[in-house]
Amino acid sequence: MSTVVIYTIITLITLGAFAAMVLYFVAQKFKVFEDPRIDEVEAALPGANCGGCGFAGCRNFAEALVRSEDFADLFCPVGGNETMAGVAKILGREPATQDPLVAVLRCNGACEFRPKTNNYDGTATCTIESALYGGDTGCQYGCLGHGDCVEVCQFDALHMDPVTGLPVVDDAKCTACGACVRACPRNLFELRKRQKKDRKIYVACMNEDKGGLARKYCAVACTGCTLCFKVCPFEAITMGTNLAFIDSEKCRLCRKCVPVCPTNAIIETGFPPRKEQVQTESSSVPSAESTDNTAEPAGDKDISKNLKKEE
Amino acid sequence: MKTFSRGGVHPPENKLSATTGIQALPPPQSVKIPLSQHLGVPAKPAVNKGDMVRVGQIIASGDGFVSSNIHSSVSGKVLKIDNELDPTGYKRPCIVIEVSGDDWMETIDQSTKLVKETNSEPESIISKIREAGIVGLGGATFPSHVKLSVPRGKKAEYLIVNGVECEPFLTADHALMLEKGEEIMVGTQILKKALKVKKALIGIENNKQDAIRHMADLARNYDGIEVFALKVKYPQGGEKQLIKALLDMEVPSGGLPVDVGAVAFNVGTVFAVYEAVQKNKPLFERVVTVTGTSVRNPSNFRARIGTPISALIEASGGMPEDTGKILLGGPMMGKAVGDIAIPVIKGTSGILLMPGIESKRRKIQPCIRCAKCITVCPMGLEPYLLMPLSEKSMFDRLEENKVLDCIECGSCSYICPASRPLLDYIRLGKANVSKLIRTRKSQ
Amino acid sequence: MSKVITVSPSPHIFGNLSVNRLMFGVVMALIPAFIVSVVMYGPGAIIVTCISIGSCVLFEYLIQKYVLKTGVRISDGSAIVTGLLLAFNLPSNLPWWIIIIGSLVAIGIGKMTFGGLGNNPFNPALVGRVFLLISFPTAMTVYPKVQGWNTPYIISAEEIDTFTGATPLTLIKNGIKSGRGVNELLEASGLQYSDLFFGNIGGSLGEIAAFALIIGLIFLLIRKIITWHIPVSIVSTVFFITGALWLFSVEGHEAVLNTLNMNLPVIQTKDANDAIVLFHMADPLFHILTGGVMLGAIFMATDYVTSPMLPKGMIIYGIMIGVITVTIRLFGSYPEGISFAILIMNGFTPLINRYVKPKRFGEEVKNG
Incomplete structure (x- = not known):
């Protein structure tokens, strides 16, 4: 009995020692030198592997960062300036800064504004429907509502609103990784500068049809009437093909364009209701936003309607 | 009897309009002629708003080699050049012409007399075909002059004439062969001359006995034309399948038919070639089948390009009450459209009105790996595998599994007992993989 | 146009195949075997089948509704087919609670843990059967004697010797172990080939009558529910391997067997003329007609989900099942091995599917 035990122990020890030796030599022989800073940088990155930086994963991005001299075109939209500052510290370079961005959906064609003209019965993904035809409404530019964007969002920042049939961006969770921008076959998502308190003013329409036609199929389409273009004091609005566009870099959130839009195609979010603003003015306590907000009370109805929609 | 060896399905044939002949449809009130009716670069408009045009006049010129001229199908005034809904389901540039009278260009020989002799050289035949804006009328709408210009280093040996018409319901080619058999024979001789080949093979499926007999009778008077009856099997009308059936040669993966020495044309195209070369008539009308189980008079019309499909539906007895789906083309590969203002284009072989009950898809069930899709795939692919790969964006493995060979015949989705939308995803995968290959090439 | 037009990608028509139709076809094909089992085993066959199907469908329903929520x-x-096949692999006197445990394992572990129909790597009915075989070896290997409608479902412990018997395969396995020749054993038991063919033998419900299973196979082939590849390759592999060994098992071939180093139990007996004859193998016909080879090859191994998809893969799969079956029968401790063989090869199916590809169109360029 004891001999069996002894032999077993000896055999196992010999085997173990042999395996250890083999492993040691293999590890020595095939050792790959890697900059230790890559590991450090990778640890400093968010680790979401979302691809927002343009690389396949955080590790690839870390390698690129270590190689790069000046961080040109390298930025982690998810981690933002904080993360990039951390990376710059590790590598001993100047941090690159970028304004934080947030994704917005440039379509407001909810079911109630944009009636269906036919019935789509194929596979329920936007890409497949978009490859087949202009969509089940008269607007060939608008949201198809199958939620390809929701599917790709890794940060749980996109959800389909069952009432409107449109995806809703959760500003708090959106990291501007750009996955939805790439996923949308209609290019409806735009990464816009994140303003304070997540305030946004944007044209929620991509319809390039002529005004009458656009409105025929969608009550909230931008008709390209140029009223907002004329009213904007900061030249932030440009006119494309029958379509207005508000540049988030230039926009100062004055809200002048919102009430003039005849179709409510311009959406403002994150602002307090205008009526309340009148109250704050009357109580002569200037709030932070009243300084850059000089909109007339005109068009209150439209705005409250818009706000309701946003809720 | 010949047929292709791998895969294939047998959908119900439903050739309702096989014996009705071809009726000429008068020009409508106005036509919408899309600038992109062919594969390749869209044509550039050659007329302006307000211009008067005549039948057969060039209104848009093919820009670049793989492109095609577009001719006015009516006479009248150009109302506008604007984005209009075309068969792709998107609004794209179209020339809208208001019809007044029917004033043809005087160069066009309008008589129905058969002109047999042709003295033209191959080069002038090809340039005439190009001038006339002829594209493949089977549905792919590939410009014919490109097909006729055999790349250097390759040699065409056989001309294949495709009279298979394997799609259920459609009878446009069938009717054309019965009525214009002689013209098709002359057109075949012209194409043989243009390609400098000695032999032409006409393939017709066995469900068109009258056409086979008629064409075989005619072929006796012409040198080097042989008519073959083929066993009925979908998708025999596919270029690669037809070549396999007739010549027992397989077009290599990613290659062209000319790689095995064959060039294939649809009978409709051959007839258009005859008209272009012998009668100087450009391609501005074509035979369109209007059919469907509830259509009052399923018929074949010779319709002008740009005619709204509503006019054709009207002419065949009006839209049936139970219509649930409107297809351009047959039920296997046809394209569903959501609007009846869409115009007929060069590639429209038929209009099929499907009853509402038939138009709904069935409930999707999980794949049970019955391998029916592999059995029926004429290209030897594995649709059951390609679908999840495409769904999960695994493009490398899609490419490895030859997704680009798919001819989108729809046999897999047709047969699937679990009603899985295999082709939807394979098409998506094809688009993504070819995009990937393009970016790889551009780098 | 008041009506809303439907738009969808092509194709727009669909064939008349459906999962239900395929499953119904399999059930139809199993009916002859069921009739034979009722004729041979009486009420027990009906009770076992009903409990098995009922509990399989019930478990599938409960799991889909409350656990997976799909x-x-x-x-x-598919649950009906699983239940029916499970029943066909059980003896007709199996207590009801064992059947229910088998159904739970078959549906719950064999199928639903992987996500339900289409995702299970192993044939659910076989998972259930093998689980029972290992857990309740006595109950699963004691088969009632064929007594027609009079065969009792519940057999008391005192009567067990009167009413139950072994399967032909068990008979031979035990006999060989005890040192008796195959021919002698078969003669002693009075078995005829016609008994094997028409089901007058002990065994699981569905496996006894080869002719009923062959009728089912013909039905499946005509309806194009399965192809011939898997059943034919399994049966012929079993036939040829046992046949080859059987040919060697007559006198004078000991040398060959010794060089092959096959540790076959060799039994020497004397025939009428006192010559020494070696008997250690039953003939190949006996091997393909007894046990579960027919049932396994026709109905269990051809399960769509767990078998390879291409003819080439199917043949590889079938041959391997045949080899493993014969190996277990001749050298293993169990008298029958087809269930294990099918389960083992089920595990290899994804690998076979991965590497056996159809011949692509235009892959080999023929110019001429």
Whole structure:
């Protein structure tokens, strides 16, 4: 009995020692030198592997960062300036800064504004429907509502609103990784500068049809009437093909364009209701936003309607 | 009897309009002629708003080699050049012409007399075909002059004439062969001359006995034309399948038919070639089948390009009450459209009105790996595998599994007992993989 | 146009195949075997089958509804097929609670843990059967004697010797172990080939009558539910391997067997003329007609989900099942091995599917 035990122990020890030796030599022989800073940088990155930086994963991005001299075109939209500052510290370079961005959906064609003209019965993904035809409404530019964007969002920042049939961006969770921008076959998502308190003013329409036609199929389409273009004091609005566009870099959130839009195609979010603003003015306590907000009370109805929609 | 060896399905044939002949449809009130009716670069408009045009006049010129001229199908005034809904389901540039009278260009020989002799050289035949804006009328709408210009280093040996018409319901080619058999024979001789080949093979499926007999009778008077009856099997009308059936040669993966020495044309195209070369008539009308189980008079019309499909539906007895789906083309590969203002284009072989009950898809069930899709795939692919790969964006493995060979015949989705939308995803995968290959090439 | 037009990608027509139809076809094909089992085993066969089907469908329903919450899809008929096949692999006197445990394992572990129909790597009915075989070896290997309608479902312990018997395979396995020749054993038991063919033998419900199973096979082939590849390759592999060994098993071939180093139990007996004859193998016909080879090859191994998809892969799969079956029968401790063989090869199916590809169109360029 004891001999069996002894032999077993000896055999196992010999085997173990042999395996250890083999492993040691293999590890020595095939050792790959890697900059230790890559590991450090990778640890400093968010680790979401979302691809927002343009690389396949955080590790690839870390390698690129270590190689790069000046961080040109390298930025982690998810981690933002904080993360990039951390990376710059590790590598001993100047941090690159970028304004934080947030994704917005440039379509407001909810079911109630944009009636269906036919019935789509194929596979329920936007890409497949978009490859087949202009969509089940008269607007060939608008949201198809199958939620390809929701599917790709890794940060749980996109959800389909069952009432409107449109995806809703959760500003708090959106990291501007750009996955939805790439996923949308209609290019409806735009990464816009994140303003304070997540305030946004944007044209929620991509319809390039002529005004009458656009409105025929969608009550909230931008008709390209140029009223907002004329009213904007900061030249932030440009006119494309029958379509207005508000540049988030230039926009100062004055809200002048919102009430003039005849179709409510311009959406403002994150602002307090205008009526309340009148109250704050009357109580002569200037709030932070009243300084850059000089909109007339005109068009209150439209705005409250818009706000309701946003809720 | 010949047929292709791998895969294939047998959908119900439903050739309702096989014996009705071809009726000429008068020009409508106005036509919408899309600038992109062919594969390749869209044509550039050659007329302006307000211009008067005549039948057969060039209104848009093919820009670049793989492109095609577009001719006015009516006479009248150009109302506008604007984005209009075309068969792709998107609004794209179209020339809208208001019809007044029917004033043809005087160069066009309008008589129905058969002109047999042709003295033209191959080069002038090809340039005439190009001038006339002829594209493949089977549905792919590939410009014919490109097909006729055999790349250097390759040699065409056989001309294949495709009279298979394997799609259920459609009878446009069938009717054309019965009525214009002689013209098709002359057109075949012209194409043989243009390609400098000695032999032409006409393939017709066995469900068109009258056409086979008629064409075989005619072929006796012409040198080097042989008519073959083929066993009925979908998708025999596919270029690669037809070549396999007739010549027992397989077009290599990613290659062209000319790689095995064959060039294939649809009978409709051959007839258009005859008209272009012998009668100087450009391609501005074509035979369109209007059919469907509830259509009052399923018929074949010779319709002008740009005619709204509503006019054709009207002419065949009006839209049936139970219509649930409107297809351009047959039920296997046809394209569903959501609007009846869409115009007929060069590639429209038929209009099929499907009853509402038939138009709904069935409930999707999980794949049970019955391998029916592999059995029926004429290209030897594995649709059951390609679908999840495409769904999960695994493009490398899609490419490895030859997704680009798919001819989108729809046999897999047709047969699937679990009603899985295999082709939807394979098409998506094809688009993504070819995009990937393009970016790889551009780098 | 008041009506709303439907738009969808092509194709727009669909064939008349459906999962239900395929499953229903399999059930139809199993009916002859069921009739034989009722004729041979009486009420027990009906009781076992009903409990098995009922509990399989019930478990599938409960799991889909309350555990997976994927929506109930019992109408596709796959649970009925699983239940029926499980019953066909059980003796007709199996207590009801063992059948229910088997159904739970078959549906719950064999199928639903992997996500339900289409995702299970192993044949659920076989998972259930093998689980029972290992857990309740006595109950699973004691088969009632064929007594027609009079065969009792519940057999008391005192009567067990009167009413139950072994399967021909067990008979031979035990006999060889005890040192008796095959011919002698078969003669002693009075078995005829016609008994094997028409089901007058002990065994599981569905496996006894080869002719009923062959009728089912013909039905499946005509309806194009399965192809010939898997059944034919399994049966012929079993036939040829046992046949080859059987040919060697007559006198004078000991040397060959010794060089092959096959540790076959060799038994020497004397025939009428006192010559020494070696008997250690039953003939190949006996091997393909007894046990579960027919049932396994026709109904269990051809399960769509767990078998390879291409003819070439199917043949590889079938041959391997045949080899493993014969190996277990001749050298293993179990008298029958087809269940294990099918389960083992089920595990290799994804690998076979991965590497056996169809011949692509235009892959080999023929110019001429």
